[in-house]
Amino acid sequence: MTVSEEVRVRERPRQPTSADVAALAGVSRTTVSFVINGRADVQIPPKTRRRVEDAARELDYHPHGPARQLAAGASLTIGLVMRQSAEQVAADMNLPNYLWGLAAAARAGGYRVLVEPLAPEDGTYAGLLRSRRADGLIVSGPRDDDDELAALVRDGFPIVIQGWRADLDVPSVDVDNRAGARGAVEHLLELGHRRIGCITNAPLQYTAAAERLSGYRDALTTAGIDFDPGLVVEGAFDAASGHVGMAGLLRNGGPSAVFVASDVVAIGAIRGLRDAGLRIPADVSIAAFDDIPIAAHVDPPLTTVHLPAGALGEAAGQLLVDRIAGRPVPARTLLPTELIVRDSTAVPRKSGGR
Amino acid sequence: MTVSEEVRVRERPRQPTSADVAALAGVSRTTVSFVINGRADVQIPPKTRRRVEDAARELDYHPHGPARQLAAGASLTIGLVMRQSAEQVAADMNLPNYLWGLAAAARAGGYRVLVEPLAPEDGTYAGLLRSRRADGLIVSGPRDDDDELAALVRDGFPIVIQGWRADLDVPSVDVDNRAGARGAVEHLLELGHRRIGCITNAPLQYTAAAERLSGYRDALTTAGIDFDPGLVVEGAFDAASGHVGMAGLLRNGGPSAVFVASDVVAIGAIRGLRDAGLRIPADVSIAAFDDIPIAAHVDPPLTTVHLPAGALGEAAGQLLVDRIAGRPVPARTLLPTELIVRDSTAVPRKSGGR
């Protein structure tokens, strides 16, 4: 597993401080600080400014972060707390995109991102804020009984929730899960399907799962179709749960179309259909949710609700930065989704369904 | 997109400091520091210790991170620098797992993880280290001409490379790409394939891509098969590149099996095959690389080289923590891979190939 050759430690030269820069430029530390931070309210003659800048460049001076954070009373860091199990995080194929957007927004606001993946049984994250390692937190996937979160919110810490918690007075960001799901099911209805199943993306304690299911029910209600609990199965993040979920649906008399509230779960569901010798979309249509990067390339390319993961991360970051700055912020931000029709949906085999 | 109701700012109470704890416990700040940090070399009578601990608990005291970092001269933070484009990161479906492993190892060593996604044209990351915001860095996907990296290594900063850079004296972590690829191709050979194509996971400037291609060539050479450049196509991280790549291969007279050096690219390649009316594995076998979480559930379930993403992140984190602590560390750590045989590979249609 390893090669024997080793890399040993080298002594690092001491990093230059603002005092070094001041000495080299022949000014005081205060002046250096004024120049480095470009303070508009202090007048520094161009000649002096140049001297300081040259000295800083020559020494390759970088202000000491922790010292600056201590003096300024701000860590310029935002924390991303992922309150999910390892398996759940692993199945989140939109996370890379989300993280990218979040980091971009943070950087634009002068912040960096600290990630704190913390399985539900894994301990607490309040310390991040209370110890001032982070100025604010984005909490993704908190449970309803997360008292820690409630306490932090009560104490007025800047927090943005990724998802939703109805009971807390805290800004949240999410896509419009309900409207998105509704759109997907409406698409199935328009194709002529009447008997439409649903596999959720997660257990219904997860608000996103409950919302998507609500969207499904909305669409059925509007179309005048009675809700049949026998057509609803709970998925659990990963493809395997879609596989067994679909098997369950097929046992209850197969629907002509299924709304699967997650692409990953849908991929498992499709496998379940094929196990039963059914073709997609000829025999059963599948509409999904998330539009993960490979959704357009699996077989068949998925008709799915596009989730703008990058934009979501960006919005969350932007919101948190605003909140930290003390700017008022909308209580709930819902990003729109868009149905992408590909090849996993079609008109039912026998027009009118069965 | 948003609801009008807004969340306003609340005044936060001042966080308690060690002086507050000292006052409440009736001791000096120094004693508090000794108790909090559990210094073994100082004797504190149990009674005093209890008083301090009770006071800390009562005030919900958390030491101020930046102050601590300043005094200790360590930020207790490691940075994960992702030197890839947004698209490339988005297509990395093992990233969530990797991140989880990395964070776990970091936490075990008392560190936290700061992520810095930085597209190649996006600026520098040296400041992270020079400003002491991070004590060490894991650099993933650096380019060969990354002078910044060379400078940091020269200055003796603790750095671990995710991947490989032959020219730098810096510890690196990776899976054994070459052996893994070789194993996959050997599996195809054992099935009886002789005309085996290859679609790389990325352009060959990326060392992982070059290594996997080497593994492919190794296997052919050992089997006594001449290398045919016409059977090799470059992929580029995403499924779309696999799609067009396969189309190219088919134009050059189709192989009976293809080693696609990435699951995501393979999913596109499979689509390319089906566009041409070919079945997998009946007409063409596909062996891939990465074993992303859905690899077992796509159609057909992929025969692929398992990449232990979580373990990889964990190893990288562990190595960096050791390096920061000044412990000697192996120059190159290669994690083993394992071929997972599923349903995308089979014996060639006409025994002996064509």
Added chain:
DNA sequence: GGTCGAGACTAACTCGCGTTAGTAACGCGC
């Protein structure tokens, strides 16, 4: 030529914690 004021800069304090050097109190033996 003295005074006033603006301009250019700096001494000294602050942030919260770790740590070193040192002191006060106590017990104990002679």
Added chain:
DNA sequence: GCGCGTTACTAACGCGAGTTAGTCTCGACC
């Protein structure tokens, strides 16, 4: 009663920046 160690603590400095309250210089104006 004195000396000598322990034991149990604390005063004070340092980390590297930001910031406040001044000081000093120089020119213009009366």
